[in-house]
Amino acid sequence: MAGDRGDISAPRGRPPALFPLFAAAETLPGIGPKAAQALAQMGVERPRDLLLTLPSGGVQRRRLDRLADARPPEMVTVAVTVTRHAPPTARGRPFRVVCSDGVADVTLVFFHPRTDWITAQLPIGQRRIVSGKIELFDGMAQMVHPDHILRDTDPLPADFEPVYPLSAGLTQKVMARAAVAALDRAPAPPEWIDPAVIAAQGWPSWRDALAAAHAPAGMGDLSPTAPARARLAYDELLAHQMTLALVRRDKRRSKGRASPGDGRLRARVIDSLPWPMTGAQTRAVAEIAADMASDQRMNRLLQGDVGAGKTLVALLSALVAIESGGQAVLMAPTEILARQHARALEPLARAAGVRLAALTGRDKGEGRAAILEDLRQGRIGILVGTHAVIQPEVEFHDLRLAIIDEQHRFGVAQRLELSAKGVAPPDMLVMTATPIPRSLALSQYGDLDLSVLDEKPAGRQPITTVMISDQRLDQVTARLRAALDGGARAYWVCPLVEESEVSDLTAAEARFQALRAQFGDVVRLIHGQMPVEARDTAMADFIAGRARLLVATTVIEVGVDVPEATIMVIERAESFGLAQLHQLRGRVGRGADASTCVLIYHPPLSDMAAQRLEIMRETEDGFRIAQTDLEMRGAGDVIGTAQSGLPRFRVADLERQAGLMAMARQDARALLERDPALDSARGQAVRMLMWLMEQDKAIRLIGVG
Structure with a gap:
C-alpha cells in the first residue's frame, strides 16, 4: 500500500x-x-x-403422491389433472380451476384473473404438477395462486426454497x-x-460458504450457527475488528507521556473511605494506572453498572495524573451531571489534598476568570465541567488525563478539542454508565481497552421493585404520603413534560400540579425545558431535604446521586426502554436505607412491555438487563443507530454471535502483533477481505477518532 x-x-x-x-x-x-x-x-x-x-x-415443500396425504395448511407439490374451469360469476370474484388426482379434488383459486393465461397454463384434461399452500375452505381443499404450475418434463421445485x-x-x-x-x-x-x-x-x-448460504437445504441452514453462515459472519466481524485494531494501533502510535504516579494521593483517599473498594474497582484502577505509566497514549473505556462506583475510579485515575505533576479534566454532557460529579468528587479530592473546580457555561465574570487563571498556573488539579472545558480560553498548565463521561453524547470533534489541550495528547478515559453487552462493547468501542465494573460497593442496599396498574394510583399516593410523613425522599418520573394531543402519557407538569395539591410545599418539579437556575434550585432543595418529592422527566436518568432518596415511582413504565428503567431505578438504593422502585403501568400490557417490566422485577444486574434488551430489540435500537457508530453488518448477528465477535477481536490483534505490515500470505488475504467488506472507507473515516 x-x-x-x-x-x-x-x-x-x-x-x-x-x-x-x-x-x-x-x-x-x-x-x-x-x-x-x-x-x-x-x-x-x-x-x-x-x-x-x-x-x-425458507419454504419447506412436501411432495405428495395423492391429495389425501395432505395435512392442510402446508406447502405441497402434487400431480393433478385439470377437470373443470369455473370463471368468475361477478366482478371481483376469483377464477376457480378444479383438479383431481383421480380420487380427491383440489380447487386452484386465482384473484384478478387473466382468463387467457389460465386456460393456456391449465387446459382441461391436461396433467400438471402444482406447488403451493394447500388449505381447507368450507371443508374443501384449495390452493390460492399456486407458486408453480409445471408440466411433467419441467424440473420440480426444490423441497426447500430460500426466501x-x-x-x-x-x-x-x-x-x-x-x-x-x-x-x-x-x-x-x-x-x-x-x-x-x-x-x-x-x-x-x-x-x-456463499454457495451453501444461498442454497439452504432446510431451516437449520438459516441458523446463525450453521457453518456457512457462521463463517460469513466471522468474515464481517474480522474485517471490522481489523479496522478497529488498526485505529487502536494508530492512536497508540501518537506518543503519550508516561504518568507513573507514586500512589501517595490515592492512598489518602482509599484510607478515608467508609468501606473497602470492590475487586472490580481495584482491578480497573490498576489497569488505568498501568496504561498511564506507559509512554503510549491510553484509550480506555470504563464501563460500569448503576452504582458500581465509577466516580471513585475516575477520581483515583485523576490522582495518578496529579501524582505525576499533571492535571486532569472530567467532561460531562449536561450541567446537572457536571455539578453532580463535582459534588461527589469534592470530598474525595479534599481527602487527597487536591483542589477541584467546576466550570460550566453558567460561570461568568470574575469567578470564571479566577478559575481560568488558577488552571493555567496549575493551582487546580482537577477540572470538572460541561463542553465549556474545551473552549479556546480554557488552558491547562499540564493536562495529563481527560475523562469523558457518557461518551456517546459527544462527537469526534469535541474529543479532538479536548485532546489538543495537553502539552502532548492526554491519556483518555471514556466512561459509560449504561451497561453494554460485551458483543456491542467490542463492536462499538473495539479500538479502546475495556475495564468493567461488575460489582456493587459494600453498603449498597437491594432495591425492591414492584409493578402496579395505574388503576391503583390512589394506593400508590397513600403509601407515598405515609413514607414522606416518615421523612423519606422520593422521585416521581413522568415520560412527557406537558400534555400532548397525540399522546395520553401523563405530563410532568400535570402530575406535579396534582401531587402539589395533595402533598403541599414538599413537592418540586424538574425537567429539561426549565431554566437552568430553576432546575438547580429545585435540585438543591431536594438534596437539602427542604423538598421531599421530586417530580421529574428522564433528565434525572444519569448521575443524580441523593443517598437519602429511597423511593422511585416511574409512571407509564411500559413506555420506557429497559436501559432507561434501569438507570432511573439506580437513582435510589444509594444510601444505607432499603429502597423501593414502583413501576406504574397502563393495562393492557403488550407481550414485549410485560417482558421488559418482568425482567426489571427479577434482577438488578445491569449487564443481564442489557443482554435481554439486546435480544428483544436488536443492536441498533439498544444503542440508538443514529449516534451509535455501530457498523451495519449484513450477515453477522450481534445478538446471537457475541462469541464470534470476541474471537475476531483476539484474532485481529494477534495478527497485527505478528505481521504489523500485513505482508505475510495471510496478511495479504486479510487486505483483500477488508477491500471486500469496504473497510478501506472505514479506516479513513474512523482514523480521526
Missing part, C-alpha cells in the same frame, strides 16, 4: 479479482432500472451486496436468479481466516 509499508490506512486500490463484484447491480441478468431501484432501497447496489444479502427464511428479503417491485425469482449470477462472479480468494480456526470450527471456504 502507498507510503509506509506498515501503514495500511492508505490502501493501494481494490484487487482486480473483486472488480466484477463492485459493478452496478444492473449488470446482473434480470435486473433492469426498476429492479435496480428496488434493490437500492434494500441497500443492494452491486453484486457484492447481493452476495451478502442471504435468504431470511429472500424483498422491497416493492422485486420477486423471489428475480432475487434468486440475480444471486446465482452474482455467485458466478465471486472469485476463490486466498484464505484470510486462521487455518486453525477454520479447522476447529469446521467452516467451508468463503466461496463454498
